[in-house]
Amino acid sequence: MESIRCITGAAARHAHHHRCSHYGIRHWALFLTSIPKAHQQRAADQPRRLYATKNTTHERATRKLNLAPRVAYQPTSATTWIISDGLVSADKEAIALAKGLSLPWTVKRVQWRQGLQWLPIPFKKLIMDYHHVMNRRQTDKLPWFLTGDPLAAPYPSFVLGSGTNAVPGLLQVSRMSGKASYSAHIHFPALPFIHFDQVFLQRHEVVVQLAALGLMKDQKNYFRINSTLNTITPKSLVLARTKALDQGLIPKSYFSDRNSSSIVAVLIGGPNEDCSHNTDRMVNRLARLIDVQGCRVLISFSQRTAANTKQAIAQLRERVQDDEKIFVYDPMAPHGTGTTSGGNEGNRGAVSWTGVPGPIGAAGFLERVNPYEAMLALADKIVVTADSVAMTNEALATGKPVYVLGGELARGKLKVFHRYLADSHATRAFRPGRIPIMPLTSNSKNGNGTSYGNDTADPLSYPGDHPAWNTSLAGQGPDEIKKLAERLRIMRESRITGRRVPEHIAEATC
Incomplete structure (x- = not known):
């Protein structure tokens, strides 16, 4: 037995x-x-x-x-979801691409639960995979490791995200929809591209981050883009200028042509892992720009600007004590105090980002009261801190002279990015002269008959001759968005219908 x-x-x-x-x-x-x-x-x-x-x-x-049933193919609605963690620069790119798709779009603010954000992306992906294996049933509830807006059916036709913080929400929607939602990620996701339907990389990301993968760099579903996705055109700059004048977002003296001094827009970001800030050097160069070169300055902080930088700029403004020479805007200040320049008629404050939901925080805030694009329209020249790729590309999109502040402190991919722009003569280093510098305009000749004075001096950059400006990136943003939107629509349609991808899409390069 x-x-x-x-x-x-x-x-x-x-x-x-x-x-x-x-x-x-x-x-x-x-x-x-x-x-x-x-x-x-x-x-x-x-x-x-x-x-x-x-x-x-x-x-x-x-x-x-x-x-337990597998996640089946889910019907989708003709909408676009944008996965956001509240970072403005990332949201602006995804919103620009969503508008190019010509579908109703919604911002979904989703992020990792506090305490897990420090984990590397591959470890986070393992947590997501383990949770998916152990919980196969369809549910509209966010998994335990995510927090934010619900990602419930009906799922969208397209789901977009920009930056590594958008990866978990992007993967969650793609997985719960049974790959019915076509996923597109902007910038390097720090994961194999097979987890996304399409990945868009900029030139410096291809050169530095993708090339570092060795044999894994040969991934087929990525497309290289020339610059940060933006909607800046000559028409949009005119509209922003008119709006700022009508709503009193910027003092009226900056709209007057009576003052012959140049207007310089200064866009200040914040330090990150690839670029630090030298606040004293920054303030000294800005003071030289006002006191020595006689320029009028429009300064805009960003979402990441450090408190000590804001304090140093405020001290500079108090020393100058002339709102017609320096105007400072802080988008992170509470409502009613968004501008740090005092006594200007009609100045408006910004909406605080604390507790603001995604659509208002990312889209409505930027479109209603932020004079950022109006500053680009009013400026004769633009200065950008080296930490921000997005602001640099947006400045280049205007076609105006662009100077990089603190480029010598950039490292890694940012160093490659700024070196490429400098070598192609799209940007120059911001080093204003210690004495008034006037461009050479003389066409006289020396005793040998050789002409001199080529009008190449630059009062905002280091001494010496400078090649002509390269404005090839001006106004390319909308055209590139149309090209990427068409690519997404055709790729999704080919996957659903089973038809072969057209050759002009399959073989397209940037």
């Missing part, structure tokens, strides 16, 4: 092993989760009872696995 029981048990184990071997990672995940239960029984139960309990646990888990 015992021998028959042993043979029967061995056959059952063999059949069970043969049946579970087809499950792969699911089987091993269930097996590992059942080990603690078996160890808890071992101290109190008999070996025979332990064997029965272990088998029962596996059988129940297997039945649960068989009954």
Whole structure:
């Protein structure tokens, strides 16, 4: 009898092993989760009872696995979702691409739960995969490791995200929709591109981050873009200028042509892992720009500008004490105090970002009261801190002279980015002269008949001759957005219908 029981048990184990071997990672995940239960029984139960309990646990888990349906193909609505973590520069790119798709769009603010944000992206992906293996059923509830807006059905036709912080929400929507929502990620996602339907990379990301992957750099579903996606055109600059004048966002003296001094827009970001700030050097150069070169300055802070930088700029403004020479705007200040320049008629404050939901924080805020684009329209020249790729590309989109402040402090991919722009003569280093510098305009000749004075001096950059400005990136943003939107629509349609991707899309390069 015992021998028959042993043979029967061995056959059952063999059949069970043969049946579970087809499950792969699911089987091993269930097996590992059942080990603690078996160890808890071992101290109190008999070996025979332990064997029965272990088998029962596996059988129940297997039945649960068989009954749990896979995520099937889900119908989608003709909408676009933008996964946001509240960062303005990332949201602006995704919103620009969403507008190019010509579908109703919604911002979904989703981010990692506090305490998990410090983990590297690959470890976060393992947490997501393990949760998906252990919870196969369809649910509209956010998983335990995410917080923010619900990602419930009906799912969109397209889901867009920019930056690594948008990766978890992007993957969650793609997974819960059964890949029905076509996912596109802007910038390097720090994950294999196979997890996304399309990835858009800028030149410096291809050169530095993608090339560092070695053999894995040959990933097929990425497309290189020339600059940050933006909607800046000559028409949009005119509209922004008119809006700022009508709403009193900038003092009226900056709209007057009576003052012949140049207007310089200074866009100040914040330090990051690839670029630090030297606040004293920054303030000294800005003071030289006002006191020595006689320029009028429009300064705009960003969402990441450090408190000590704001304080140093405020001290500079108090020393100058002339609102016609320096105007400072702080988008992070509470409502009613968005501008740090005092006494200007009609000045408006910004909406505080604390507790503001995604659509208002990312889109409505920028379109209603922020004079950022109006500053670009009014400026004769633009100065940008080296930490921000987005603001640099937006400044280049205007076609005006662009100077980089603190480019010598850039590292990694930012160093490659600014070196390429400087070598192509699209930007210059911001080093205003210590004495008034006037461009050379003389066409006289020396004794040998050789002309001199080529009008190449620049009062805002280091001494010496400078090549002509390269404005090839001016106004390319809208055209590039149209090209990328068309690519997304055709790629999604080809996947749904099963048709071959047209050659002009499959073989397209930037």
